[in-house]
Amino acid sequence: MKKRIIPIFVPHRGCPHDCIFCNQKKITGVSTDITSEDVKNIVDEYLTTIDKDANVEIAFFGGSFTAIDVDIQRSLLSVAKEYVDKGLVNDIRMSTRPDCIDEDILKMLKEYKVSIIELGVQSLDEDVLRDSIRGHHAEEVFKSAKLIKDYGIQLGLQMMVGLPSDAERKCIETARKFIEMKPDCVRIYPTLVVKETGLENLLNERKYSPFTLEESVQIVKKLLALFYVNNINVIRVGLQATDDIQLGKAILDGPYHPAFRELVESEMIKDYLKSIVIENKVKSNILVKTNKKNISKIIGNKKSNSNYMKNELNVILKTKEEIIDTNTLEIVLDDNIEVETNMNHIYESLYKIYNL
Numbered sequence: 001m002k003k004r005i006i007p008i009f010v011p012h013r014g015c016p017h018d019c020i021f022c023n024q025k026k027i028t029g030v031s032t033d034i035t036s037e038d039v040k041n042i043v044d045e046y047l048t049t050i051d052k053d054a055n056v057e058i059a060f061f062g063g064s065f066t067a068i069d070v071d072i073q074r075s076l077l078s079v080a081k082e083y084v085d086k087g088l089v090n091d092i093r094m095s096t097r098p099d100c101i102d103e104d105i106l107k108m109l110k111e112y113k114v115s116i117i118e119l120g121v122q123s124l125d126e127d128v129l130r131d132s133i134r135g136h137h138a139e140e141v142f143k144s145a146k147l148i149k150d151y152g153i154q155l156g157l158q159m160m161v162g163l164p165s166d167a168e169r170k171c172i173e174t175a176r177k178f179i180e181m182k183p184d185c186v187r188i189y190p191t192l193v194v195k196e197t198g199l200e201n202l203l204n205e206r207k208y209s210p211f212t213l214e215e216s217v218q219i220v221k222k223l224l225a226l227f228y229v230n231n232i233n234v235i236r237v238g239l240q241a242t243d244d245i246q247l248g249k250a251i252l253d254g255p256y257h258p259a260f261r262e263l264v265e266s267e268m269i270k271d272y273l274k275s276i277v278i279e280n281k282v283k284s285n286i287l288v289k290t291n292k293k294n295i296s297k298i299i300g301n302k303k304s305n306s307n308y309m310k311n312e313l314n315v316i317l318k319t320k321e322e323i324i325d326t327n328t329l330e331i332v333l334d335d336n337i338e339v340e341t342n343m344n345h346i347y348e349s350l351y352k353i354y355n356l
Helices: 024-028 036-047 070-085 103-111 126-131 138-150 168-181 198-204 213-229 260-279 292-299 301-313 343-353
Strands: 003-009 055-061 091-096 116-122 154-161 185-190 234-237 251-253 285-290 316-321 328-333 337-342
Touching: 003 036, 036 055, 036 070, 055 070, 070 091, 070 103, 091 154, 103 138, 116 138, 116 185, 138 154, 138 168, 154 168, 154 213, 168 213, 185 213, 198 251, 213 234, 213 260, 213 343, 234 260, 260 285, 260 292, 260 301, 260 328, 260 343, 285 292, 292 301, 292 316, 301 316, 337 343
Parallel strands: 003 055, 055 091, 091 116, 116 154, 154 185, 185 234, 285 316
Antiparallel strands: 285 328, 328 337
């Protein structure tokens, strides 16, 4: 069953203060308040374009939903609940801050059939939380995550890579702690310097340097290996491209790429194929038979993987669209040695290669 999301943006509404990286008006492209009538109109419009057999979800994004005045929360949620009651929508999702969750809030959210809560955690390193002006400690995250799961609501966790004081080891440790909380899904966002934020001020004062694109790819590939091996569903990697979300517009600096996730997954495939080439002492070529959806990741952005194999390993990388299952790869080495594998095996191999 295909999943279809109806996004409702509540920019910055409810947030108790400005985090150093945040400008929700720029990120969401929305600057006005959302009313219950707006919610109804948005949902109705989306439903006209969605197949009746799809799994439909109303998602409140952009602000700290549970910090909004409770009467406004009820007003917005009551509209969403009507669609769930009518069987037109399957789930209601929202994002909020870890320090804006308690039992009274969760009782109310259950009343309105909220099924998924994502916590904007960003990091579980205390120095990063402090320097990013998050306004809470790591302990609030663990408490909120447990409460959400205790109430039978699905848990999502969001992390950012490259905040002030961040480092690769801190990102990996945050991912390990995420895994301990057993979330139903995770999002990973490389930190970008957005206009009209505290990070812009630090950048101008030369007190902050964002991770480069290459640094971010090298870190996030390890995070993905960690999450995949532990069966954690990573539902997004990198900000979704919009008219504003691109370098030179709302984004001033940082590791932005419109296909960031594919860059990371392509790098992971390159690392795996490199290990196969070295382990089997491949002399001339490596042919990967796969589903056509995997071809671009195997070849690499601007043929980066093909060029690496040729220039660094003296091996020609070939691909062939021959497999139906996107999870399966058939690899032929030097035209005679056949290796069949799947993505799960690749992730397990990378877990070892990355010394995780």
